[in-house]
Amino acid sequence: xxxxxxxxxxxxxxxxxxxxxxxxxxxxxxxxxxxxxxxxxxxxxxxxxxxxxxxxxxxxxxxxxxxxxxxxxxxxxxxxxxxxxxxxxxxxxxxxxxxxxxxxxxxxxxxxxxxxxxxxxxxxxxxxxxxxxxxxxxxxxxxxxxxxxxxxxxxxxxxxxxxxxxxxxxxxxxxxxxxxxxxxxxxxxxxxxxxxxxxxxxxxxxxxxxxxxxxxxxxxxxxxxxxxxxxxxxxxxxxxxxxxxxxxxxxxxxxxxxxxxxxxxxxxxxxxxxxxxxxxxxxxxxxxxxxxxxxxxxxxxxxxxxxxxxxxxxxxxxxxxxxxxxxxxxxxxxxxxxxxxxxxxxxxxxxxxxxxxxxxxxxxxxxxxxxxxxxxxxxxxxxxxxxxxxxxxxxxxxxxxxxxxxxxxxxxxxxxxxxxxxxxxxxxxxxxxxxxxxxxxxxxxxxxxxxxxxxxxxxxxxxxxxxxxxxxxxxxxxxxx
Amino acid sequence: xxxxxxxxxxxxxxxxxxxxxxxxxxxxxxxxxxxxxxxxxxxxxxxxxxxxxxxxxxxxxxxxxxxxxxxxxxxxxxxxxxxxxxxxxxxxxxxxxxxxxxxxxxxxxxxxxxxxxxxxxxxxxxxxxxxxxxxxxxxxxxxxxxxxxxxxxxxxxxxxxxxxxxxxxxxxxxxxxxxxxxxxxxxxxxxxxxxxxxxxxxxxxxxxxxxxxxxxxxxxxxxxxxxxxxxxxxxxxxxxxxxxxxxxxxxxxxxxxxxxxxxxxxxxxxxxxxxxxxxxxxxxxxxxxxxxxxxxxxxxxxxxxxxxxxxxxxxxxxxxxxxxxxxxxxxxxxxxxxxxxxxxxxxxxxxxxxxxxxxxxxxxxxxxxxxxxxxxxxxxxxxxxxxxxxxxxxxxxxxxxxxxxxxxxxxxxxxxxxxxxxxxxxxxxxxxxxxxxxxxxxxxxxxxxxxxxxxxxxxxxxxxxxxxxxxxxxxxxxxxxxxxxxxxxxxxxxxxxxxxxxxxxxxxx
Numbered sequence: 001x002x003x004x005x006x007x008x009x010x011x012x013x014x015x016x017x018x019x020x021x022x023x024x025x026x027x028x029x030x031x032x033x034x035x036x037x038x039x040x041x042x043x044x045x046x047x048x049x050x051x052x053x054x055x056x057x058x059x060x061x062x063x064x065x066x067x068x069x070x071x072x073x074x075x076x077x078x079x080x081x082x083x084x085x086x087x088x089x090x091x092x093x094x095x096x097x098x099x100x101x102x103x104x105x106x107x108x109x110x111x112x113x114x115x116x117x118x119x120x121x122x123x124x125x126x127x128x129x130x131x132x133x134x135x136x137x138x139x140x141x142x143x144x145x146x147x148x149x150x151x152x153x154x155x156x157x158x159x160x161x162x163x164x165x166x167x168x169x170x171x172x173x174x175x176x177x178x179x180x181x182x183x184x185x186x187x188x189x190x191x192x193x194x195x196x197x198x199x200x201x202x203x204x205x206x207x208x209x210x211x212x213x214x215x216x217x218x219x220x221x222x223x224x225x226x227x228x229x230x231x232x233x234x235x236x237x238x239x240x241x242x243x244x245x246x247x248x249x250x251x252x253x254x255x256x257x258x259x260x261x262x263x264x265x266x267x268x269x270x271x272x273x274x275x276x277x278x279x280x281x282x283x284x285x286x287x288x289x290x291x292x293x294x295x296x297x298x299x300x301x302x303x304x305x306x307x308x309x310x311x312x313x314x315x316x317x318x319x320x321x322x323x324x325x326x327x328x329x330x331x332x333x334x335x336x337x338x339x340x341x342x343x344x345x346x347x348x349x350x351x352x353x354x355x356x357x358x359x360x361x362x363x364x365x366x367x368x369x370x371x372x373x374x375x376x377x378x379x380x381x382x383x384x385x386x387x388x389x390x391x392x393x394x395x396x397x398x399x400x401x402x403x404x405x406x407x408x409x410x411x412x413x414x415x416x417x418x419x420x421x422x423x424x425x426x427x428x429x430x431x432x433x434x435x436x437x438x439x440x441x442x443x444x445x446x447x448x449x450x451x452x453x454x455x456x457x458x459x460x461x462x463x464x465x466x467x468x469x470x471x472x473x474x475x476x477x478x479x480x481x
Numbered sequence: 482x483x484x485x486x487x488x489x490x491x492x493x494x495x496x497x498x499x500x501x502x503x504x505x506x507x508x509x510x511x512x513x514x515x516x517x518x519x520x521x522x523x524x525x526x527x528x529x530x531x532x533x534x535x536x537x538x539x540x541x542x543x544x545x546x547x548x549x550x551x552x553x554x555x556x557x558x559x560x561x562x563x564x565x566x567x568x569x570x571x572x573x574x575x576x577x578x579x580x581x582x583x584x585x586x587x588x589x590x591x592x593x594x595x596x597x598x599x600x601x602x603x604x605x606x607x608x609x610x611x612x613x614x615x616x617x618x619x620x621x622x623x624x625x626x627x628x629x630x631x632x633x634x635x636x637x638x639x640x641x642x643x644x645x646x647x648x649x650x651x652x653x654x655x656x657x658x659x660x661x662x663x664x665x666x667x668x669x670x671x672x673x674x675x676x677x678x679x680x681x682x683x684x685x686x687x688x689x690x691x692x693x694x695x696x697x698x699x700x701x702x703x704x705x706x707x708x709x710x711x712x713x714x715x716x717x718x719x720x721x722x723x724x725x726x727x728x729x730x731x732x733x734x735x736x737x738x739x740x741x742x743x744x745x746x747x748x749x750x751x752x753x754x755x756x757x758x759x760x761x762x763x764x765x766x767x768x769x770x771x772x773x774x775x776x777x778x779x780x781x782x783x784x785x786x787x788x789x790x791x792x793x794x795x796x797x798x799x800x801x802x803x804x805x806x807x808x809x810x811x812x813x814x815x816x817x818x819x820x821x822x823x824x825x826x827x828x829x830x831x832x833x834x835x836x837x838x839x840x841x842x843x844x845x846x847x848x849x850x851x852x853x854x855x856x857x858x859x860x861x862x863x864x865x866x867x868x869x870x871x872x873x874x875x876x877x878x879x880x881x882x883x884x885x886x887x888x889x890x891x892x893x894x895x896x897x898x899x900x901x902x903x904x905x906x907x908x909x910x911x912x913x914x915x916x917x918x919x920x921x922x923x924x925x926x927x928x929x930x931x932x933x934x935x936x937x938x939x940x941x942x943x944x945x946x947x948x949x950x951x952x953x954x955x956x957x958x959x960x961x962x963x964x965x966x967x968x969x970x971x972x973x974x975x976x977x978x979x980x981x982x983x984x985x986x987x988x989x990x
Contacts, residue, residue, distance in 0.1 A: 045579055049799040051572065051680040052559045052581060054713050084795050086878075088855055095798020147803075276878035278887060281685035281792055283714050 009205045009243075011236045012213055013165035015228075017178055018156050019188040020132065020196040021064045027131040027155035028055030028098065028283075035194075039148040047152045049093030054282050057082075061155040062105070062286055064187040065129050066296045068157060069106030071181055071303055072124055079287055080105040082129070082280035087273055091134035091147050099158075101277040104128035105286060111161075111181070112305065113173040122174050123162030130156050157187075163202070163213070168232040175199060175225055180304050184329040192224050199228050204249070205239045214239070215249040219263060222256045231256040235263055307332055315345035324353055330367045334374060341378030344385060351381055355398050372401050380408035393417035393465050419468045423475070426459070426467050430475055433458045444480055452476065484694035485644040486701065486725075489549035492539055499539065499549065499593075503532040506551050506595060510642050516623055519637040521556055521614045522564065523596035535591045545591035547705055552587060553643035555634050556597045557604050558689065559678040560584050567680050568612035569602045571800045571807045571862025581678020582713070583647065583689050583706045590705050595643055598633030602864045603797065604649055604682045606630050607657060607936040608926065611866045616923050619662060621962055625920035628658030628936075634692045635662035645693045645702050649679055651686045652785050653916070653940025656952035659692050660915035660965025663954045665982065666692040667699045668940075670972045671947035672717040674703075675710030681796040683789035684715075686944040696953060696983040700724035703975060719973055727976045728983040736762060736968075736981065737773035737908035742939050748918040754956035754964045755914045758985060762912070767984060773904045773911065777896045778942050782934055784897065785941040787877050787890035794874030797867070802858030809857030814850055821847055869930065894945050901946040905971035910981045912968055913939050915952040919962035943969050953982040955989070 026033055029044045046053035069076050083101035109124035134152035138145050159178060165171050179190035179197060189196050204216035219235055222228045234256075239249050253272075254263040302310070304326050311322035311332075326332045331352075338348045356377075360367060372380075380401065384394045389412055397411045412418050420426065433455055434441055444451045452473065459472045491497040507525050514520050528551070538544035559565045559577035561584075566572045580588075587594065601611040609617035609632025617632040619625040620640035627636040631648030635658035638646050648655040650668035659666025667690045674689045681687060691702035704725060709718040738759060743752065762768040802808035822844065829840045848856065863871070877886035904911060916936055926933045943950040948969055955966035966985065970978040 048804055050578065050805070051565065051567070051575070051799070052577070052676075052678040054677050054715075056712060056714055086795050086798060088798065088801060088852075090801075090803045090851070093799060093804060095801065096795050274880045276795070276875065276880075276883075278791060278795070278878055278883075281683075281715075282681075 006237075006240060008207055009236075009240050010166055010208050011168075011232070012163045012204045012206060012216075013167075013171055013232060014163040014202040015159075015161045015165065015171060015174060016200045016202070017159040017161075017175065018198040019068075019159065019178070019182050019190070021061060021155040021157060021187050022189065023058055023060040023064060023155050025058055026153040027058050027061050027129070029153050030056070031153075033154045037150050039146070039150060042150040043152070047093065047149050049095070055098060055280075057283055057286070058155065061129055062288070063292075063296055063299075064155070064185075065105055065127060065157050066288065066293065067185045067187055067300060068159070068182065069109060069127055070293075070297060070300060071185055072106075072109040072111055072127070072159075074106035074109030074124060074127060076288055076293060077103055077105050077107065078289075079103070079285050080128075081285045082283045083277045084280050085130075086276045089133070089136075090145065091136045091149070091152065093134065093149060093152055097131060097133060098280055098283070099130035099277075100128035105288070111174060111177055113170060113177050115170065115173060120164075120170065122164045122170075125160045125162050127157055127159050130158060132156050168229040168236070171201065171232050172225060172229040175228055179225075180327065184301055184304055186301075186329070195223065198223075201228065201232055201235075203232055203235045203239070205236055205243070214243075215251050217249065217251065218253045220253060220255055220266065221258075223258065227256060227258050230261060231263060234261065238263070301329060304329070311345075315339075315349075317345060317349055321349050321353060324357075325349060328367075334367045334370070337374030338378045338381070341375050342382050342385075344381065347381050347385055348378070351377070351394075351398075355395065359402065371403075372398075376401060376405075376407060383408055383412060387419060387421065387468055387470075388412065389417055389419050390460075390465065390467075390469055392460075393419070396465075417465055420463065420466045421468045421471050423471075426463065426472060426475065429459055429462050429467070430455075430472065430479065433462065434476075434479060441480060455480075483641065483644060485547075485550050485698040486695065488644060492549045499532040499536040500529065502549070503528050503551060503593060503595070506641075506643060509640075510596070513620075513640050513642060516618060517620055517627075517636050517640045517642070518615055518617050519599055519627075519633040519640060519642055520553065520596045521566070521568070521599050521633070524563070524594070528593050528595050531593045535593065538591060545589065546701065547587060547590035547592035550587070550590075550592040550645050550702070551595050551643050552592045553595055553598045553634060553637040553646040554584070555600050555604075555631050555646070555648050557600060557649055557680045557682075558583060558647055559680065560594065560597070563597060565597075565680065566613070567603045568600050568614055569800075569863065569867065570613050571802075571859070573613065573807065575806050577678075579678065581689075582675035582710045584678065586706050587647075592645070592705075598631075598637055598646060600633050601630035601654075602867050603680070603793070604630040604651055604654055604687075605793070605866050605870050607653070607933050608921075608923075609633060609636075609658070610923065610927055611864050613864070618923065619920045619962070621663060622920070624922055625962065626661065626923050628661035628916070628920060630654040630658075631666070631692065632658045632661075635659050635664055635666065638662070638664045638692050638694060645691055645698055647702075647706075648690060648692050649682075650688050650690055650940075650944065651682050651789060652944050653937040655688075655690045655692060656940050656950055656965070656967060657916045657936060659952040660954075660967075661920035661963065663963025663965075664692055664694060665696050665699050665954070665986075666690065666952045666965075667703060667975070667979070668943060668950045669703060669707060669975055670717075670949040670970075671944070672715050673707050673721075673949070673973065673975065675706075675708075675713040675716045677710055677712035677716075681792075683792040684796060685792060686785075686789055688944075696951070696979055696986050697725055697728060699951070700728060700979050700983075703979075707975075717973065722976055724976060724979050728980055730976075730980060733767055733769050734910055734977065734981055734984075735769045735771055735908040737771050737904050737911040739773050739775045739778065739904070739911055739913060741775050741778040742913035746917050746935065746938065747914060748958075750958045750960070751914050751916070751918060751964050754958065755912075755966050758955045758966050758989070759912060761988060762985075765984070765988065768981075771908050773908060775897070775900045775904060775911075775942065777893060777900050780893045781897060781942040781945055782938055784890045784893045785937065785945055786873065786934060787886050788894060788945075790870040790874030791878050791887050792874065794871045794878065797863075797871055800859065800862060801855050802862065807858055807862040809854055809861055811850070811854060814853045814857055818847060818850060818853055866930070897942055898946045901942075901948055901969075901971070905974075909974070909977045910968045910970050912966065912981075915939060915965035915967040919958040919960065919964055939967060948972055949975050949978055951978045951982045953985050955985070
């Protein structure tokens, strides 16, 4: 396809994101939501759709959803109702999903995204509460489909955007932002690969300048952030090519195939379900009063954009560092936890961004699993700051701290890495080095000043890293000039 | 007539023992039940054991307030380890894994649960003829129906096969059979009694309530089963009064007489009985009659059958044969599908080009085995009336029809509520016939659903409004059958309807 054809069109994209909430119990039943239990062990008669059972609303579902609503500038409905979405499927035990339809709890919000060369605000149509279905497992038995109902009734929120997104890259940035927000709010772990964050996309194209929307298709089964971007890209190109070659886009649901990197048809409009939504009679309307709003508001953490500004303006970090440190809440919390013990934002940022992040990447762990607590890390950085150790010693001690719980000071002593600034200890070593390297001394004195590094290195080696390199430099310079 | 309250006194005095009482009921069941067909199962051994235990408590003064209650339970209320079939083939062998809240409450007050009672399938019906167990017969005349859907409950009390029964009332299912069988039946306010463990028919209407020989017995039972339940978000947290102790309270009751409930379709004999009672009330200084209007009452049957069936179509979706209950034969399903496909293939071979395309489309529309299994399980599992209501309910919720039916019916429901709110600002209770006729012949209405639905004409409005209602025996029809009178009360005003019912009961004694 020619880029000229491409430029004639613009895409119109809306995303529907499902986020699985981290409540301890299910949306309507007092049973654990923990992932990974043996199949069909985390169920009550309600989860199995037994006769006579009634859903009992988990208040945390409401609170978590309001958190998301407040964090995305939504209006919060004073009164919202649950509705039943009716369809038959073996992993839907009641024959209906409890969701919200006409009156979502949150509406008219927005999410701010930053692209490389521009910023943009994406409107949110609504955020509503619902329950997850169970899991159909098609590949464990040669003939039968197996059903695990542990997930049936796990609370979800659905976040529906306005059709404000124009490029696959914006879609990607929007999703990453949602992930960041839900993680900050601690309402969802934001993992797309494991399905705790899921995304469907509505995609259409139209000629630039045209107001009317083109016919849209719905994309499903994009189980990673990159796949969302790729699938949308693919679909935009498919639609443009189709139109350019005289065809028409058909309204349909398409599945993304992550292996073949293409979409295929799932169902057409004619096959679309009639879900026969109606108000859920078993759950009274959800009333959100000022008191509850205030409570939830007071539970809200500082959100990433605000924190970023603060890191730049108050902690005087550069934007890139501030962005990295605020990308996820736990890392930012950790960083600020260290600052509590050592008020040196720059020094702490340096170590966190280099050594700590390196370990997290290498070990593929979360900062919450990182073995060095904030106080111990602060102590280590303080040793360096007070010139008690040098940087290479700091790194060695850091590596040891990962493996045991000793304090930085103890390790420094144990490993004999405490820096010695005592000239009585250093001077004889320097004298030895000068005496034993007459050639280098001559070249230095002839003007090859970069040889200073060589002398410092020699001294450091002989002092087993204990000498203060700054001091060594000063003494050598003095002696050789 | 051995009502529960006087039986309890006899037990306390030692004039009677609980094991003897239970034995008497078991004997009567053995004699009478084959004819009445009220019980679908009886657990005599468990009842005998319980009787021994509770008898000891009676002796040492530690028995609960329902000691001496020998209770039959409508087969729509879950009892752990017992078949809860709802008189449906789809749940014929289904055993509940938990107790309904009302069952727990009855047990904790030392009621004895004697057995499970026949009913219309999933509580859908007004005659207790829609049942896999065969129709319940009216103890007053075995050629007549018992009413429904709690026909087994009413007949068991009337036939003295238990002294109290639990029923459920979605559109009149406690009050109408109580009227037909000459017993007292109470439909509490929606939310007064927990629905947890009541198999849902129409969730915004369903209520569990008592049927018994006397208003006092109903009051005793209601005081026990009413109250907030954390397992039911629609249950009310309002305090539960001691209904029995309030029965004889003084003061006048303002009784509304709504003309809409005495219009066309009301049987002359029933009209005379009810009007006679009203005439007596008029003479009694404890009552003050006030003519009132419930203008939207005429829409109540239509409104009820739209909203209740809509909810039913969703509530009954869970009976799909996947996890429990009746499942169609999968081999038969596969065979059917193979034959259907082969038949189309044969036609394709003979068809011209245009015909071929149609046939290929037809082929694509053949059900998947899963869908066909659903269809087969549900076709075999549900009876005709249940299917009719599922279809009706599915239709009124469908895209394109929702606004014309469901949404409109919701609006009318609000208007009916407003009518009652207005009426109850002027009166304490509203009086009316319970049903337009006495019990009719078995088989006479079964093929005429509209006629059958009209049995609920005076009762559905209380369910639409969420109010409470009671049916009390008012007299005997010229053809020898009992006729009930209904008092309806405002939300959570059970005390008032019980009081009105009690006074009528005393007056007619």
